[in-house]
Amino acid sequence: xxxxxxxxxxxxxxxxxxxxxxxxxxxxxxxxxxxxxxxxxxxxxxxxxxxxxxxxxxxxxxxxxxxxxxxxxxxxxxxxxxxxxxxxxxxxxxxxxxxxxxxxxxxxxxxxxxxxxxxxxxxxxxxxxxxxxxxxxxxxxxxxxxxxxxxxxxxxxxxxxxxxxxxxxxxxxxxxxxxxxxxxxxxxxxxxxxxxxxxxxxxxxxxxxxxxxxxxxxxxxxxxxxxxxxxxxxxxxxxxxxxxxxxxxxxxxxxxxxxxxxxxxxxxxxxxxxxxxxxxxxxxxxxxxxxx
Amino acid sequence: xxxxxxxxxxxxxxxxxxxxxxxxxxxxxxxxxxxxxxxxxxxxxxxxxxxxxxxxxxxxxxxxxxxxxxxxxxxxxxxxxxxxxxxxxxxxxxxxxxxxxxxxxxxxxxxxxxxxxxxxxxxxxxxxxxxxxxxxxxxxxxxxxxxxxxxxxxxxxxxxxxxxxxxxxxxxxxxxxxxxxxxxxxxxxxxxxxxxxxxxxxxxxxxxxxxxxxxxxxxxxxxxxxxxxxxxxxxxxxxxxxxxxxxxxxxxxxxxxxxxxxxxxxxxxxxxxxxxxxxxxxxxxxxxxxxxxxxxxxx
Numbered sequence: 001x002x003x004x005x006x007x008x009x010x011x012x013x014x015x016x017x018x019x020x021x022x023x024x025x026x027x028x029x030x031x032x033x034x035x036x037x038x039x040x041x042x043x044x045x046x047x048x049x050x051x052x053x054x055x056x057x058x059x060x061x062x063x064x065x066x067x068x069x070x071x072x073x074x075x076x077x078x079x080x081x082x083x084x085x086x087x088x089x090x091x092x093x094x095x096x097x098x099x100x101x102x103x104x105x106x107x108x109x110x111x112x113x114x115x116x117x118x119x120x121x122x123x124x125x126x127x128x129x130x131x132x133x134x135x136x137x138x139x140x141x142x143x144x145x146x147x148x149x150x151x152x153x154x155x156x157x158x159x160x161x162x163x164x165x166x167x168x169x170x171x172x173x174x175x176x177x178x179x180x181x182x183x184x185x186x187x188x189x190x191x192x193x194x195x196x197x198x199x200x201x202x203x204x205x206x207x208x209x210x211x212x213x214x215x216x217x218x219x220x221x222x223x224x225x226x227x228x229x230x231x232x233x234x235x236x237x238x239x240x241x242x243x244x245x246x247x248x249x250x251x252x253x254x255x256x257x258x259x260x261x262x263x264x265x266x267x268x269x270x271x272x273x274x275x276x277x278x279x280x281x282x283x284x285x286x287x288x289x290x291x292x
Numbered sequence: 293x294x295x296x297x298x299x300x301x302x303x304x305x306x307x308x309x310x311x312x313x314x315x316x317x318x319x320x321x322x323x324x325x326x327x328x329x330x331x332x333x334x335x336x337x338x339x340x341x342x343x344x345x346x347x348x349x350x351x352x353x354x355x356x357x358x359x360x361x362x363x364x365x366x367x368x369x370x371x372x373x374x375x376x377x378x379x380x381x382x383x384x385x386x387x388x389x390x391x392x393x394x395x396x397x398x399x400x401x402x403x404x405x406x407x408x409x410x411x412x413x414x415x416x417x418x419x420x421x422x423x424x425x426x427x428x429x430x431x432x433x434x435x436x437x438x439x440x441x442x443x444x445x446x447x448x449x450x451x452x453x454x455x456x457x458x459x460x461x462x463x464x465x466x467x468x469x470x471x472x473x474x475x476x477x478x479x480x481x482x483x484x485x486x487x488x489x490x491x492x493x494x495x496x497x498x499x500x501x502x503x504x505x506x507x508x509x510x511x512x513x514x515x516x517x518x519x520x521x522x523x524x525x526x527x528x529x530x531x532x533x534x535x536x537x538x539x540x541x542x543x544x545x546x547x548x549x550x551x552x553x554x555x556x557x558x559x560x561x562x563x564x565x566x567x568x569x570x571x572x573x574x575x576x577x578x579x580x581x582x583x584x585x586x587x588x589x590x591x
Binding site: 059060061062063130131134135138143144145146224225228229230231232241242244251252253254255256257258259261262 | 335337342343344345346349361362363367368369370371372373377380381384385387388517518519520521523524543
């Protein structure tokens with residue numbers, strides 16, 4: 001009897017332990033949500049939702065202060081689009097190459113290089129961007145080098161490992177019968193890969209792109225070091241000028257800010273949070289579609 | 293045909309991926325390729341600190357870079373958070389101009405410090421007031437909470453002959469150049485937290501070291517999270533002492549007692565390859581207002 005209840009207690013304890021571990025992530029997300037919204041929403045309310053989201057002037061130390069974050073929202077969209085432009089084609093082609101065309105010795109080197117790329121801390125990317133990419137863009141394209149273009153190139157590099165490794169496993173997950181069927185019908189290796197296997201892996205590839213976008217939107221350190229950080233509403237043709245992203249806005253000024261300024265920065269965090277939520281929702285929608 | 297296209301695309305993307313990862317490895321050691329002997333002709337890259345920075349506040353106030361009563365630094369200016377990023381940014385752009393604490397700027401040979409109206413930011417010139425761009429280094433503590441015995445002892449050390457000598461040795465103007473009392477170790481133990489301005493931070497680090505040599509059983513944590521951050525940390529009771537690189541505001545004086553520990557200049561800095569040695573205060577003002585946009589017009 002005693003033995004059995006001991007076993008029962010052990011079982012129960014283990015259950016509780018696992019349940020707690022499993023809920024840790026949920027609790028963390030919940031706490032962050034509560035913190036952000038409790039601290040950020042009143043600020044948005046005070047500034048006015050419309051003024052805050054569509055205001056084009058950010059001058060927090062002025063009297064009266066102006067808190068418009070439209071330049072930052074647009075800035076985030078630009079560098080996100082730029083990162084897609086640079087990162088996605090290279091990433092997908094590299095993934096196809098690694099899954100379907102790569103000789104074994106080269107594969108080992110490539111895989112190593114990509115894992116290395118994934119492991120480099122973003123501050124190192126940022127420093128690299130500052131001392132190599134910024135002068136490179138300045139000398140070859142013009143402007144002072146701290147620009148939307150520079151940030152896009154750097155982010156394109158940073159999202160490569162995400163896109164390559166997830167796309168590669170998506171392509172590998174397509175059963176070989178699909179490929180062999182295409183070849184049996186007379187398609188060449190290239191045609192079968194590009195017209196049959198890659199379309200079949202579409203949703204996995206899309207998922208990799210969306211995760212990459214998530215990384216690009218959330219990236220802070222590296223972007224802040226090369227983007228110039230001007231809170232000015234830019235037009236797309238001004239890609240050689242600098243821009244400030246939502247993340248950069250928060251991290252640039254949070255150290256020195258207090259009072260309303262600080263609240264406005266946390267409110268910027270709320271907008272960023274909603275941004276990321278939308279991207280994640282898109283991701284799970286695609287996954288669901290894939291699962292069926 | 294398709295095969296050829298695919299092959300060349302692959303070649304490119306593989307080379308690109310490899311190149312990126314290799315470049316990522318070797319990037320740190322590279323020379324800034326912008327560093328040349330080119331004379332400064334072209335668009336000035338104005339680099340500023342972030343809104344709320346103590347250095348920015350002091351610079352705007354002294355140089356009068358204002359529109360109405362507000363901070364008027366051109367919105368086209370590149371924003372760098374912190375003294376370190378500012379120095380790195382200026383050192384990698386031949387057309388850049390920026391500003392930083394003289395203590396930090398003079399000891400960094402990657403940037404060139406300009407004279408203002410013909411006067412270099414030396415300790416003598418700041419003491420006799422001829423170098424215009426200067427501001428106080430301030431420490432502050434919560435007025436109602438006061439200082440702990442240990443924190444008081446550390447503050448006494450800062451204002452002693454030994455402490456003020458550290459201030460002078462690091463290139464700042466001491467608050468009490470002469471006649472400061474000698475410090476004798478009190479033998480206290482415990483810990484102090486200091487937080488605030490990234491400009492005061494290096495000096496506070498040296499003061500800490502000198503103090504710990506005399507008081508080995510004490511621990512002092514010094515953080516340079518920014519003037520505003522340090523002030524709110526003291527207000528919230530997280531830090532004992534705040535560091536500020538500007539005068540405290542009315543609203544801050546309500547809960548904080550300030551003490552001036554020294555005076556620091558704000559140096560106007562350019563890339564070492566820039567042949568300019570001297571600008572007038574008015575030229576500096578116009579450059580940062582966005583009125584002078586090209587180096588040709590600055591001379």
